[in-house]
Amino acid sequence: MTVAQVARAYTLDPDSGDSIKKIASSMADDMMSFYTGNEPGGTPGLLPQPYYWWEAGAMMGALVDYWYYTGDTKWNDITQQGLLFQVGPNNDYMPPNQTLTEGNDDQGFWGMAVMSAAEYNFDNPPADKPQWLALAQAVFNTQAARWDTEHCNGGLRWQIFTWNNGFDYKNSISQACFFNIAARLALYTNNQSYADWAVRTWDWMVDSKLLNLESWYIYDGGDIDDNCTKLTPYQWSYNAGGFLLGAAAMYNYTTGDTREMWRERVDGLLNGTKVFFTGNDSDIMTEVACEPVDLCDLDQQSFKAYLSRWMAATTKWAPWTFDRIKPLLRSSAVAAAAQCTGGDNGKMCGLKWTTDGKWDGSTGVGQQMAAMEVVLANMIQEVTAPVTNSTGGTSQGDPSAGGSDVGRTDPFSILDEMDPITTADKVGAYIVTVVLILSLLAGMIFMLLDETSDKTMREQFAGVIFAAPGHEIVDRVMVMKCVKPGVPDELHRMMILEVLTTQDEEVVQALAS
Structure with missing residues (x-):
């Protein structure tokens, strides 16, 4: 100081x-x-x-x-x-x-x-x-x-x-x-x-x-x-x-x-x-x-x-x-x-x-x-x-407020309030998820590739994937229990997207557990 x-x-x-x-x-x-x-x-x-x-x-x-x-x-x-x-x-x-x-x-x-x-x-x-x-x-x-x-x-x-x-x-x-x-x-x-x-x-x-x-x-x-x-x-x-x-x-x-x-x-x-x-x-x-x-x-x-x-x-x-x-x-x-x-x-x-x-x-x-x-x-x-x-408060109340929240x-x-999920929705969700993951990986990989290296692009690719910070999180998204008993498909989609947008390791562990 x-x-x-x-x-x-x-x-x-x-x-x-x-x-x-x-x-x-x-x-x-x-x-x-x-x-x-x-x-x-x-x-x-x-x-x-x-x-x-x-x-x-x-x-x-x-x-x-x-x-x-x-x-x-x-x-x-x-x-x-x-x-x-x-x-x-x-x-x-x-x-x-x-x-x-x-x-x-x-x-x-x-x-x-x-x-x-x-x-x-x-x-x-x-x-x-x-x-x-x-x-x-x-x-x-x-x-x-x-x-x-x-x-x-x-x-x-x-x-x-x-x-x-x-x-x-x-x-x-x-x-x-x-x-x-x-x-x-x-x-x-x-x-x-x-x-x-x-x-x-x-x-x-x-x-x-x-x-x-x-x-x-x-x-x-x-x-x-x-x-x-x-x-x-x-x-x-x-x-x-x-x-x-x-x-x-x-x-x-x-x-x-x-x-x-x-x-x-x-x-x-x-x-x-x-x-x-x-x-x-x-x-x-x-x-x-x-x-x-x-x-x-x-x-x-x-x-x-x-x-x-x-x-x-x-x-x-x-x-x-x-x-x-x-x-x-x-x-x-x-x-x-x-x-x-x-x-x-x-x-x-x-x-x-x-x-x-x-x-x-x-x-x-x-x-x-x-x-x-x-x-x-x-x-x-x-x-x-x-x-x-009774002493000057002006805020309006509603004694039944929140009652419609099932x-x-x-x-x-x-999740019942959401529109029914169709097969097309499910397929689209997985495609979007895969595209997002691949886009993230591709951007990260090409930023890290060394044009002057003697290694082949394939060798560099493997090195980048397993050395990149946060690759464990991406791995966990891919192997997460996507058929978790009792959890609706829509929630799985929400969970995966949450992982893709978070840096919080505790959140990731909670989602994958």
């Missing part, structure tokens, strides 16, 4: 709205430097590889937050475009091209983003487009239909579709997203049915011991093979944050003794977040399960963004928590901003905030989003409370 980079580090004044807005604006610019969805040839609402679909939804939620705190409309058009482009054919955030990666938690992050848009009165979509509230309701409806009482006595599976790794796992973040959306829908619409689902989710978390009411820790999940009795003990900050905000919404929704019960739960969950604050004064946010040992993966690098977001929002619905939450957000924001000295521009943010202003060498969407969210959170006392449909409970029936 150079002297020039150190000099460029942000000096945040957490008591100054101007300082917060200026720094958050710069952080947002750097976060969006990773986004190509608004560029020619890009897909709105998608981040480039290796980022997964869910994190793009989380980032759209961060941009809604950015507008909410700052009033700056710079990113509003891109945000609305991204949120609407990914809704899928049934307007429930189940786009068919994401079936190889989408889980309940992934869908939930998009649902929470549009829930925030409704609560903050973010610019409503055109009348002929799905509305924010209706989209959140669609996510809720499709997930409620997946509630699985046959295994572990309830809960949502991590994955929606059987072919995705983790289908037999029930993780806390899927429950957190569902609980969060249900509680906020109950408060926004004053509909008891949403509250009933929030209570059911809470009770299942407690009964399964994923939520420990003594420590108020939330553990990662459990496998249905052992009836969710052997828990994965990792604690992630976004689980705590998701349940904290949902509990605050339930406190606002309920009355009397029930309200006091939810107040106690808010306090308990807030006590449980202490594990995520370290440093000399135990007041700087840390992803404790991976950050101290340098093992945070791409997803986990963004988790602190959501705890920051939801802790701040909690103070609006549970105002007595402000005096406990604000000092933690304040010290974390100052530390986060101070270490943003990386990258070519000298102001990219890293993952670690407990480094006394030293950049840890990492950059990415998650790092930028987390730093921006915790900085913005220090303006929470300056912004208005989230609205409901794929919501049957992983394969999503």
Whole structure:
């Protein structure tokens, strides 16, 4: 790190709205430097590889937050475009091209983003487009239909579709997203049915011991093979944050003794977040399960963004928590901003905030989003409370949204909506696949052939094929189980084309397994 980079580090004044807005604006610019969805040839609402679909939804939620705190409309058009482009054919955030990666938690992050848009009165979509509230309701409806009482006595599976790794796992973040959306829908619409689902989710978390009411820790999940009795003990900050905000919404929704019960739960969950604050004064946010040992993966690098977001929002619905939450957000924001000295521009943010202003060498969407969210959170006392449909909310809802999505409970029936596949379709698909593969190979081969070599073209050809990076992926496409039992032909075609357009080895392994 150079002297020039150190000099460029942000000096945040957490008591100054101007300082917060200026720094958050710069952080947002750097976060969006990773986004190509608004560029020619890009897909709105998608981040480039290796980022997964869910994190793009989380980032759209961060941009809604950015507008909410700052009033700056710079990113509003891109945000609305991204949120609407990914809704899928049934307007429930189940786009068919994401079936190889989408889980309940992934869908939930998009649902929470549009829930925030409704609560903050973010610019409503055109009348002929799905509305924010209706989209959140669609996510809720499709997930409620997946509630699985046959295994572990309830809960949502991590994955929606059987072919995705983790289908037999029930993780806390899927429950957190569902609980969060249900509680906020109950408060926004004053509909008891949403509250009933929030209570059911809470009770299942407690009964399964994923939520420990003594420590108020939330553990990662459990496998249905052992009836969710052997828990994965990792604690992630976004689980705590998701349940904290949902509990605050339930406190606002309920009355009397029930309200006091939810107040106690808010306090308990807030006590449980202490594990995520370290440093000399135990007041700087840390992803404790991976950050101290340098093992945070791409997803986990963004988790602190959501705890920051939801802790701040909690103070609006549970105002007595402000005096406990604000000092933690304040010290974390100052530390986060101070270490943003990386990258070519000298102001990219890293993952670690407990480094006394030293950049840890990492950059990415998650790092930028987390730093921006915790900085913005220090303006929470300056912004208005989230609205409901009785306090100024303008987003239009649809209680039956998502109900026409036949794929919501049957992983394969999503293909039933497609036109019947004829023999000509099948032949054409295989021909196109072969042509694509041969075209790719031919282009690669002729680029690599050496005109001055003493070897024959045939010898060079063989050498290129088996030395070329990625040839294993092409081989796997050719030998993949194209008669995989239970998988429709149309899905095989989708799987093969997915391999041809991906660089992600994990995706390839998932397709070939």
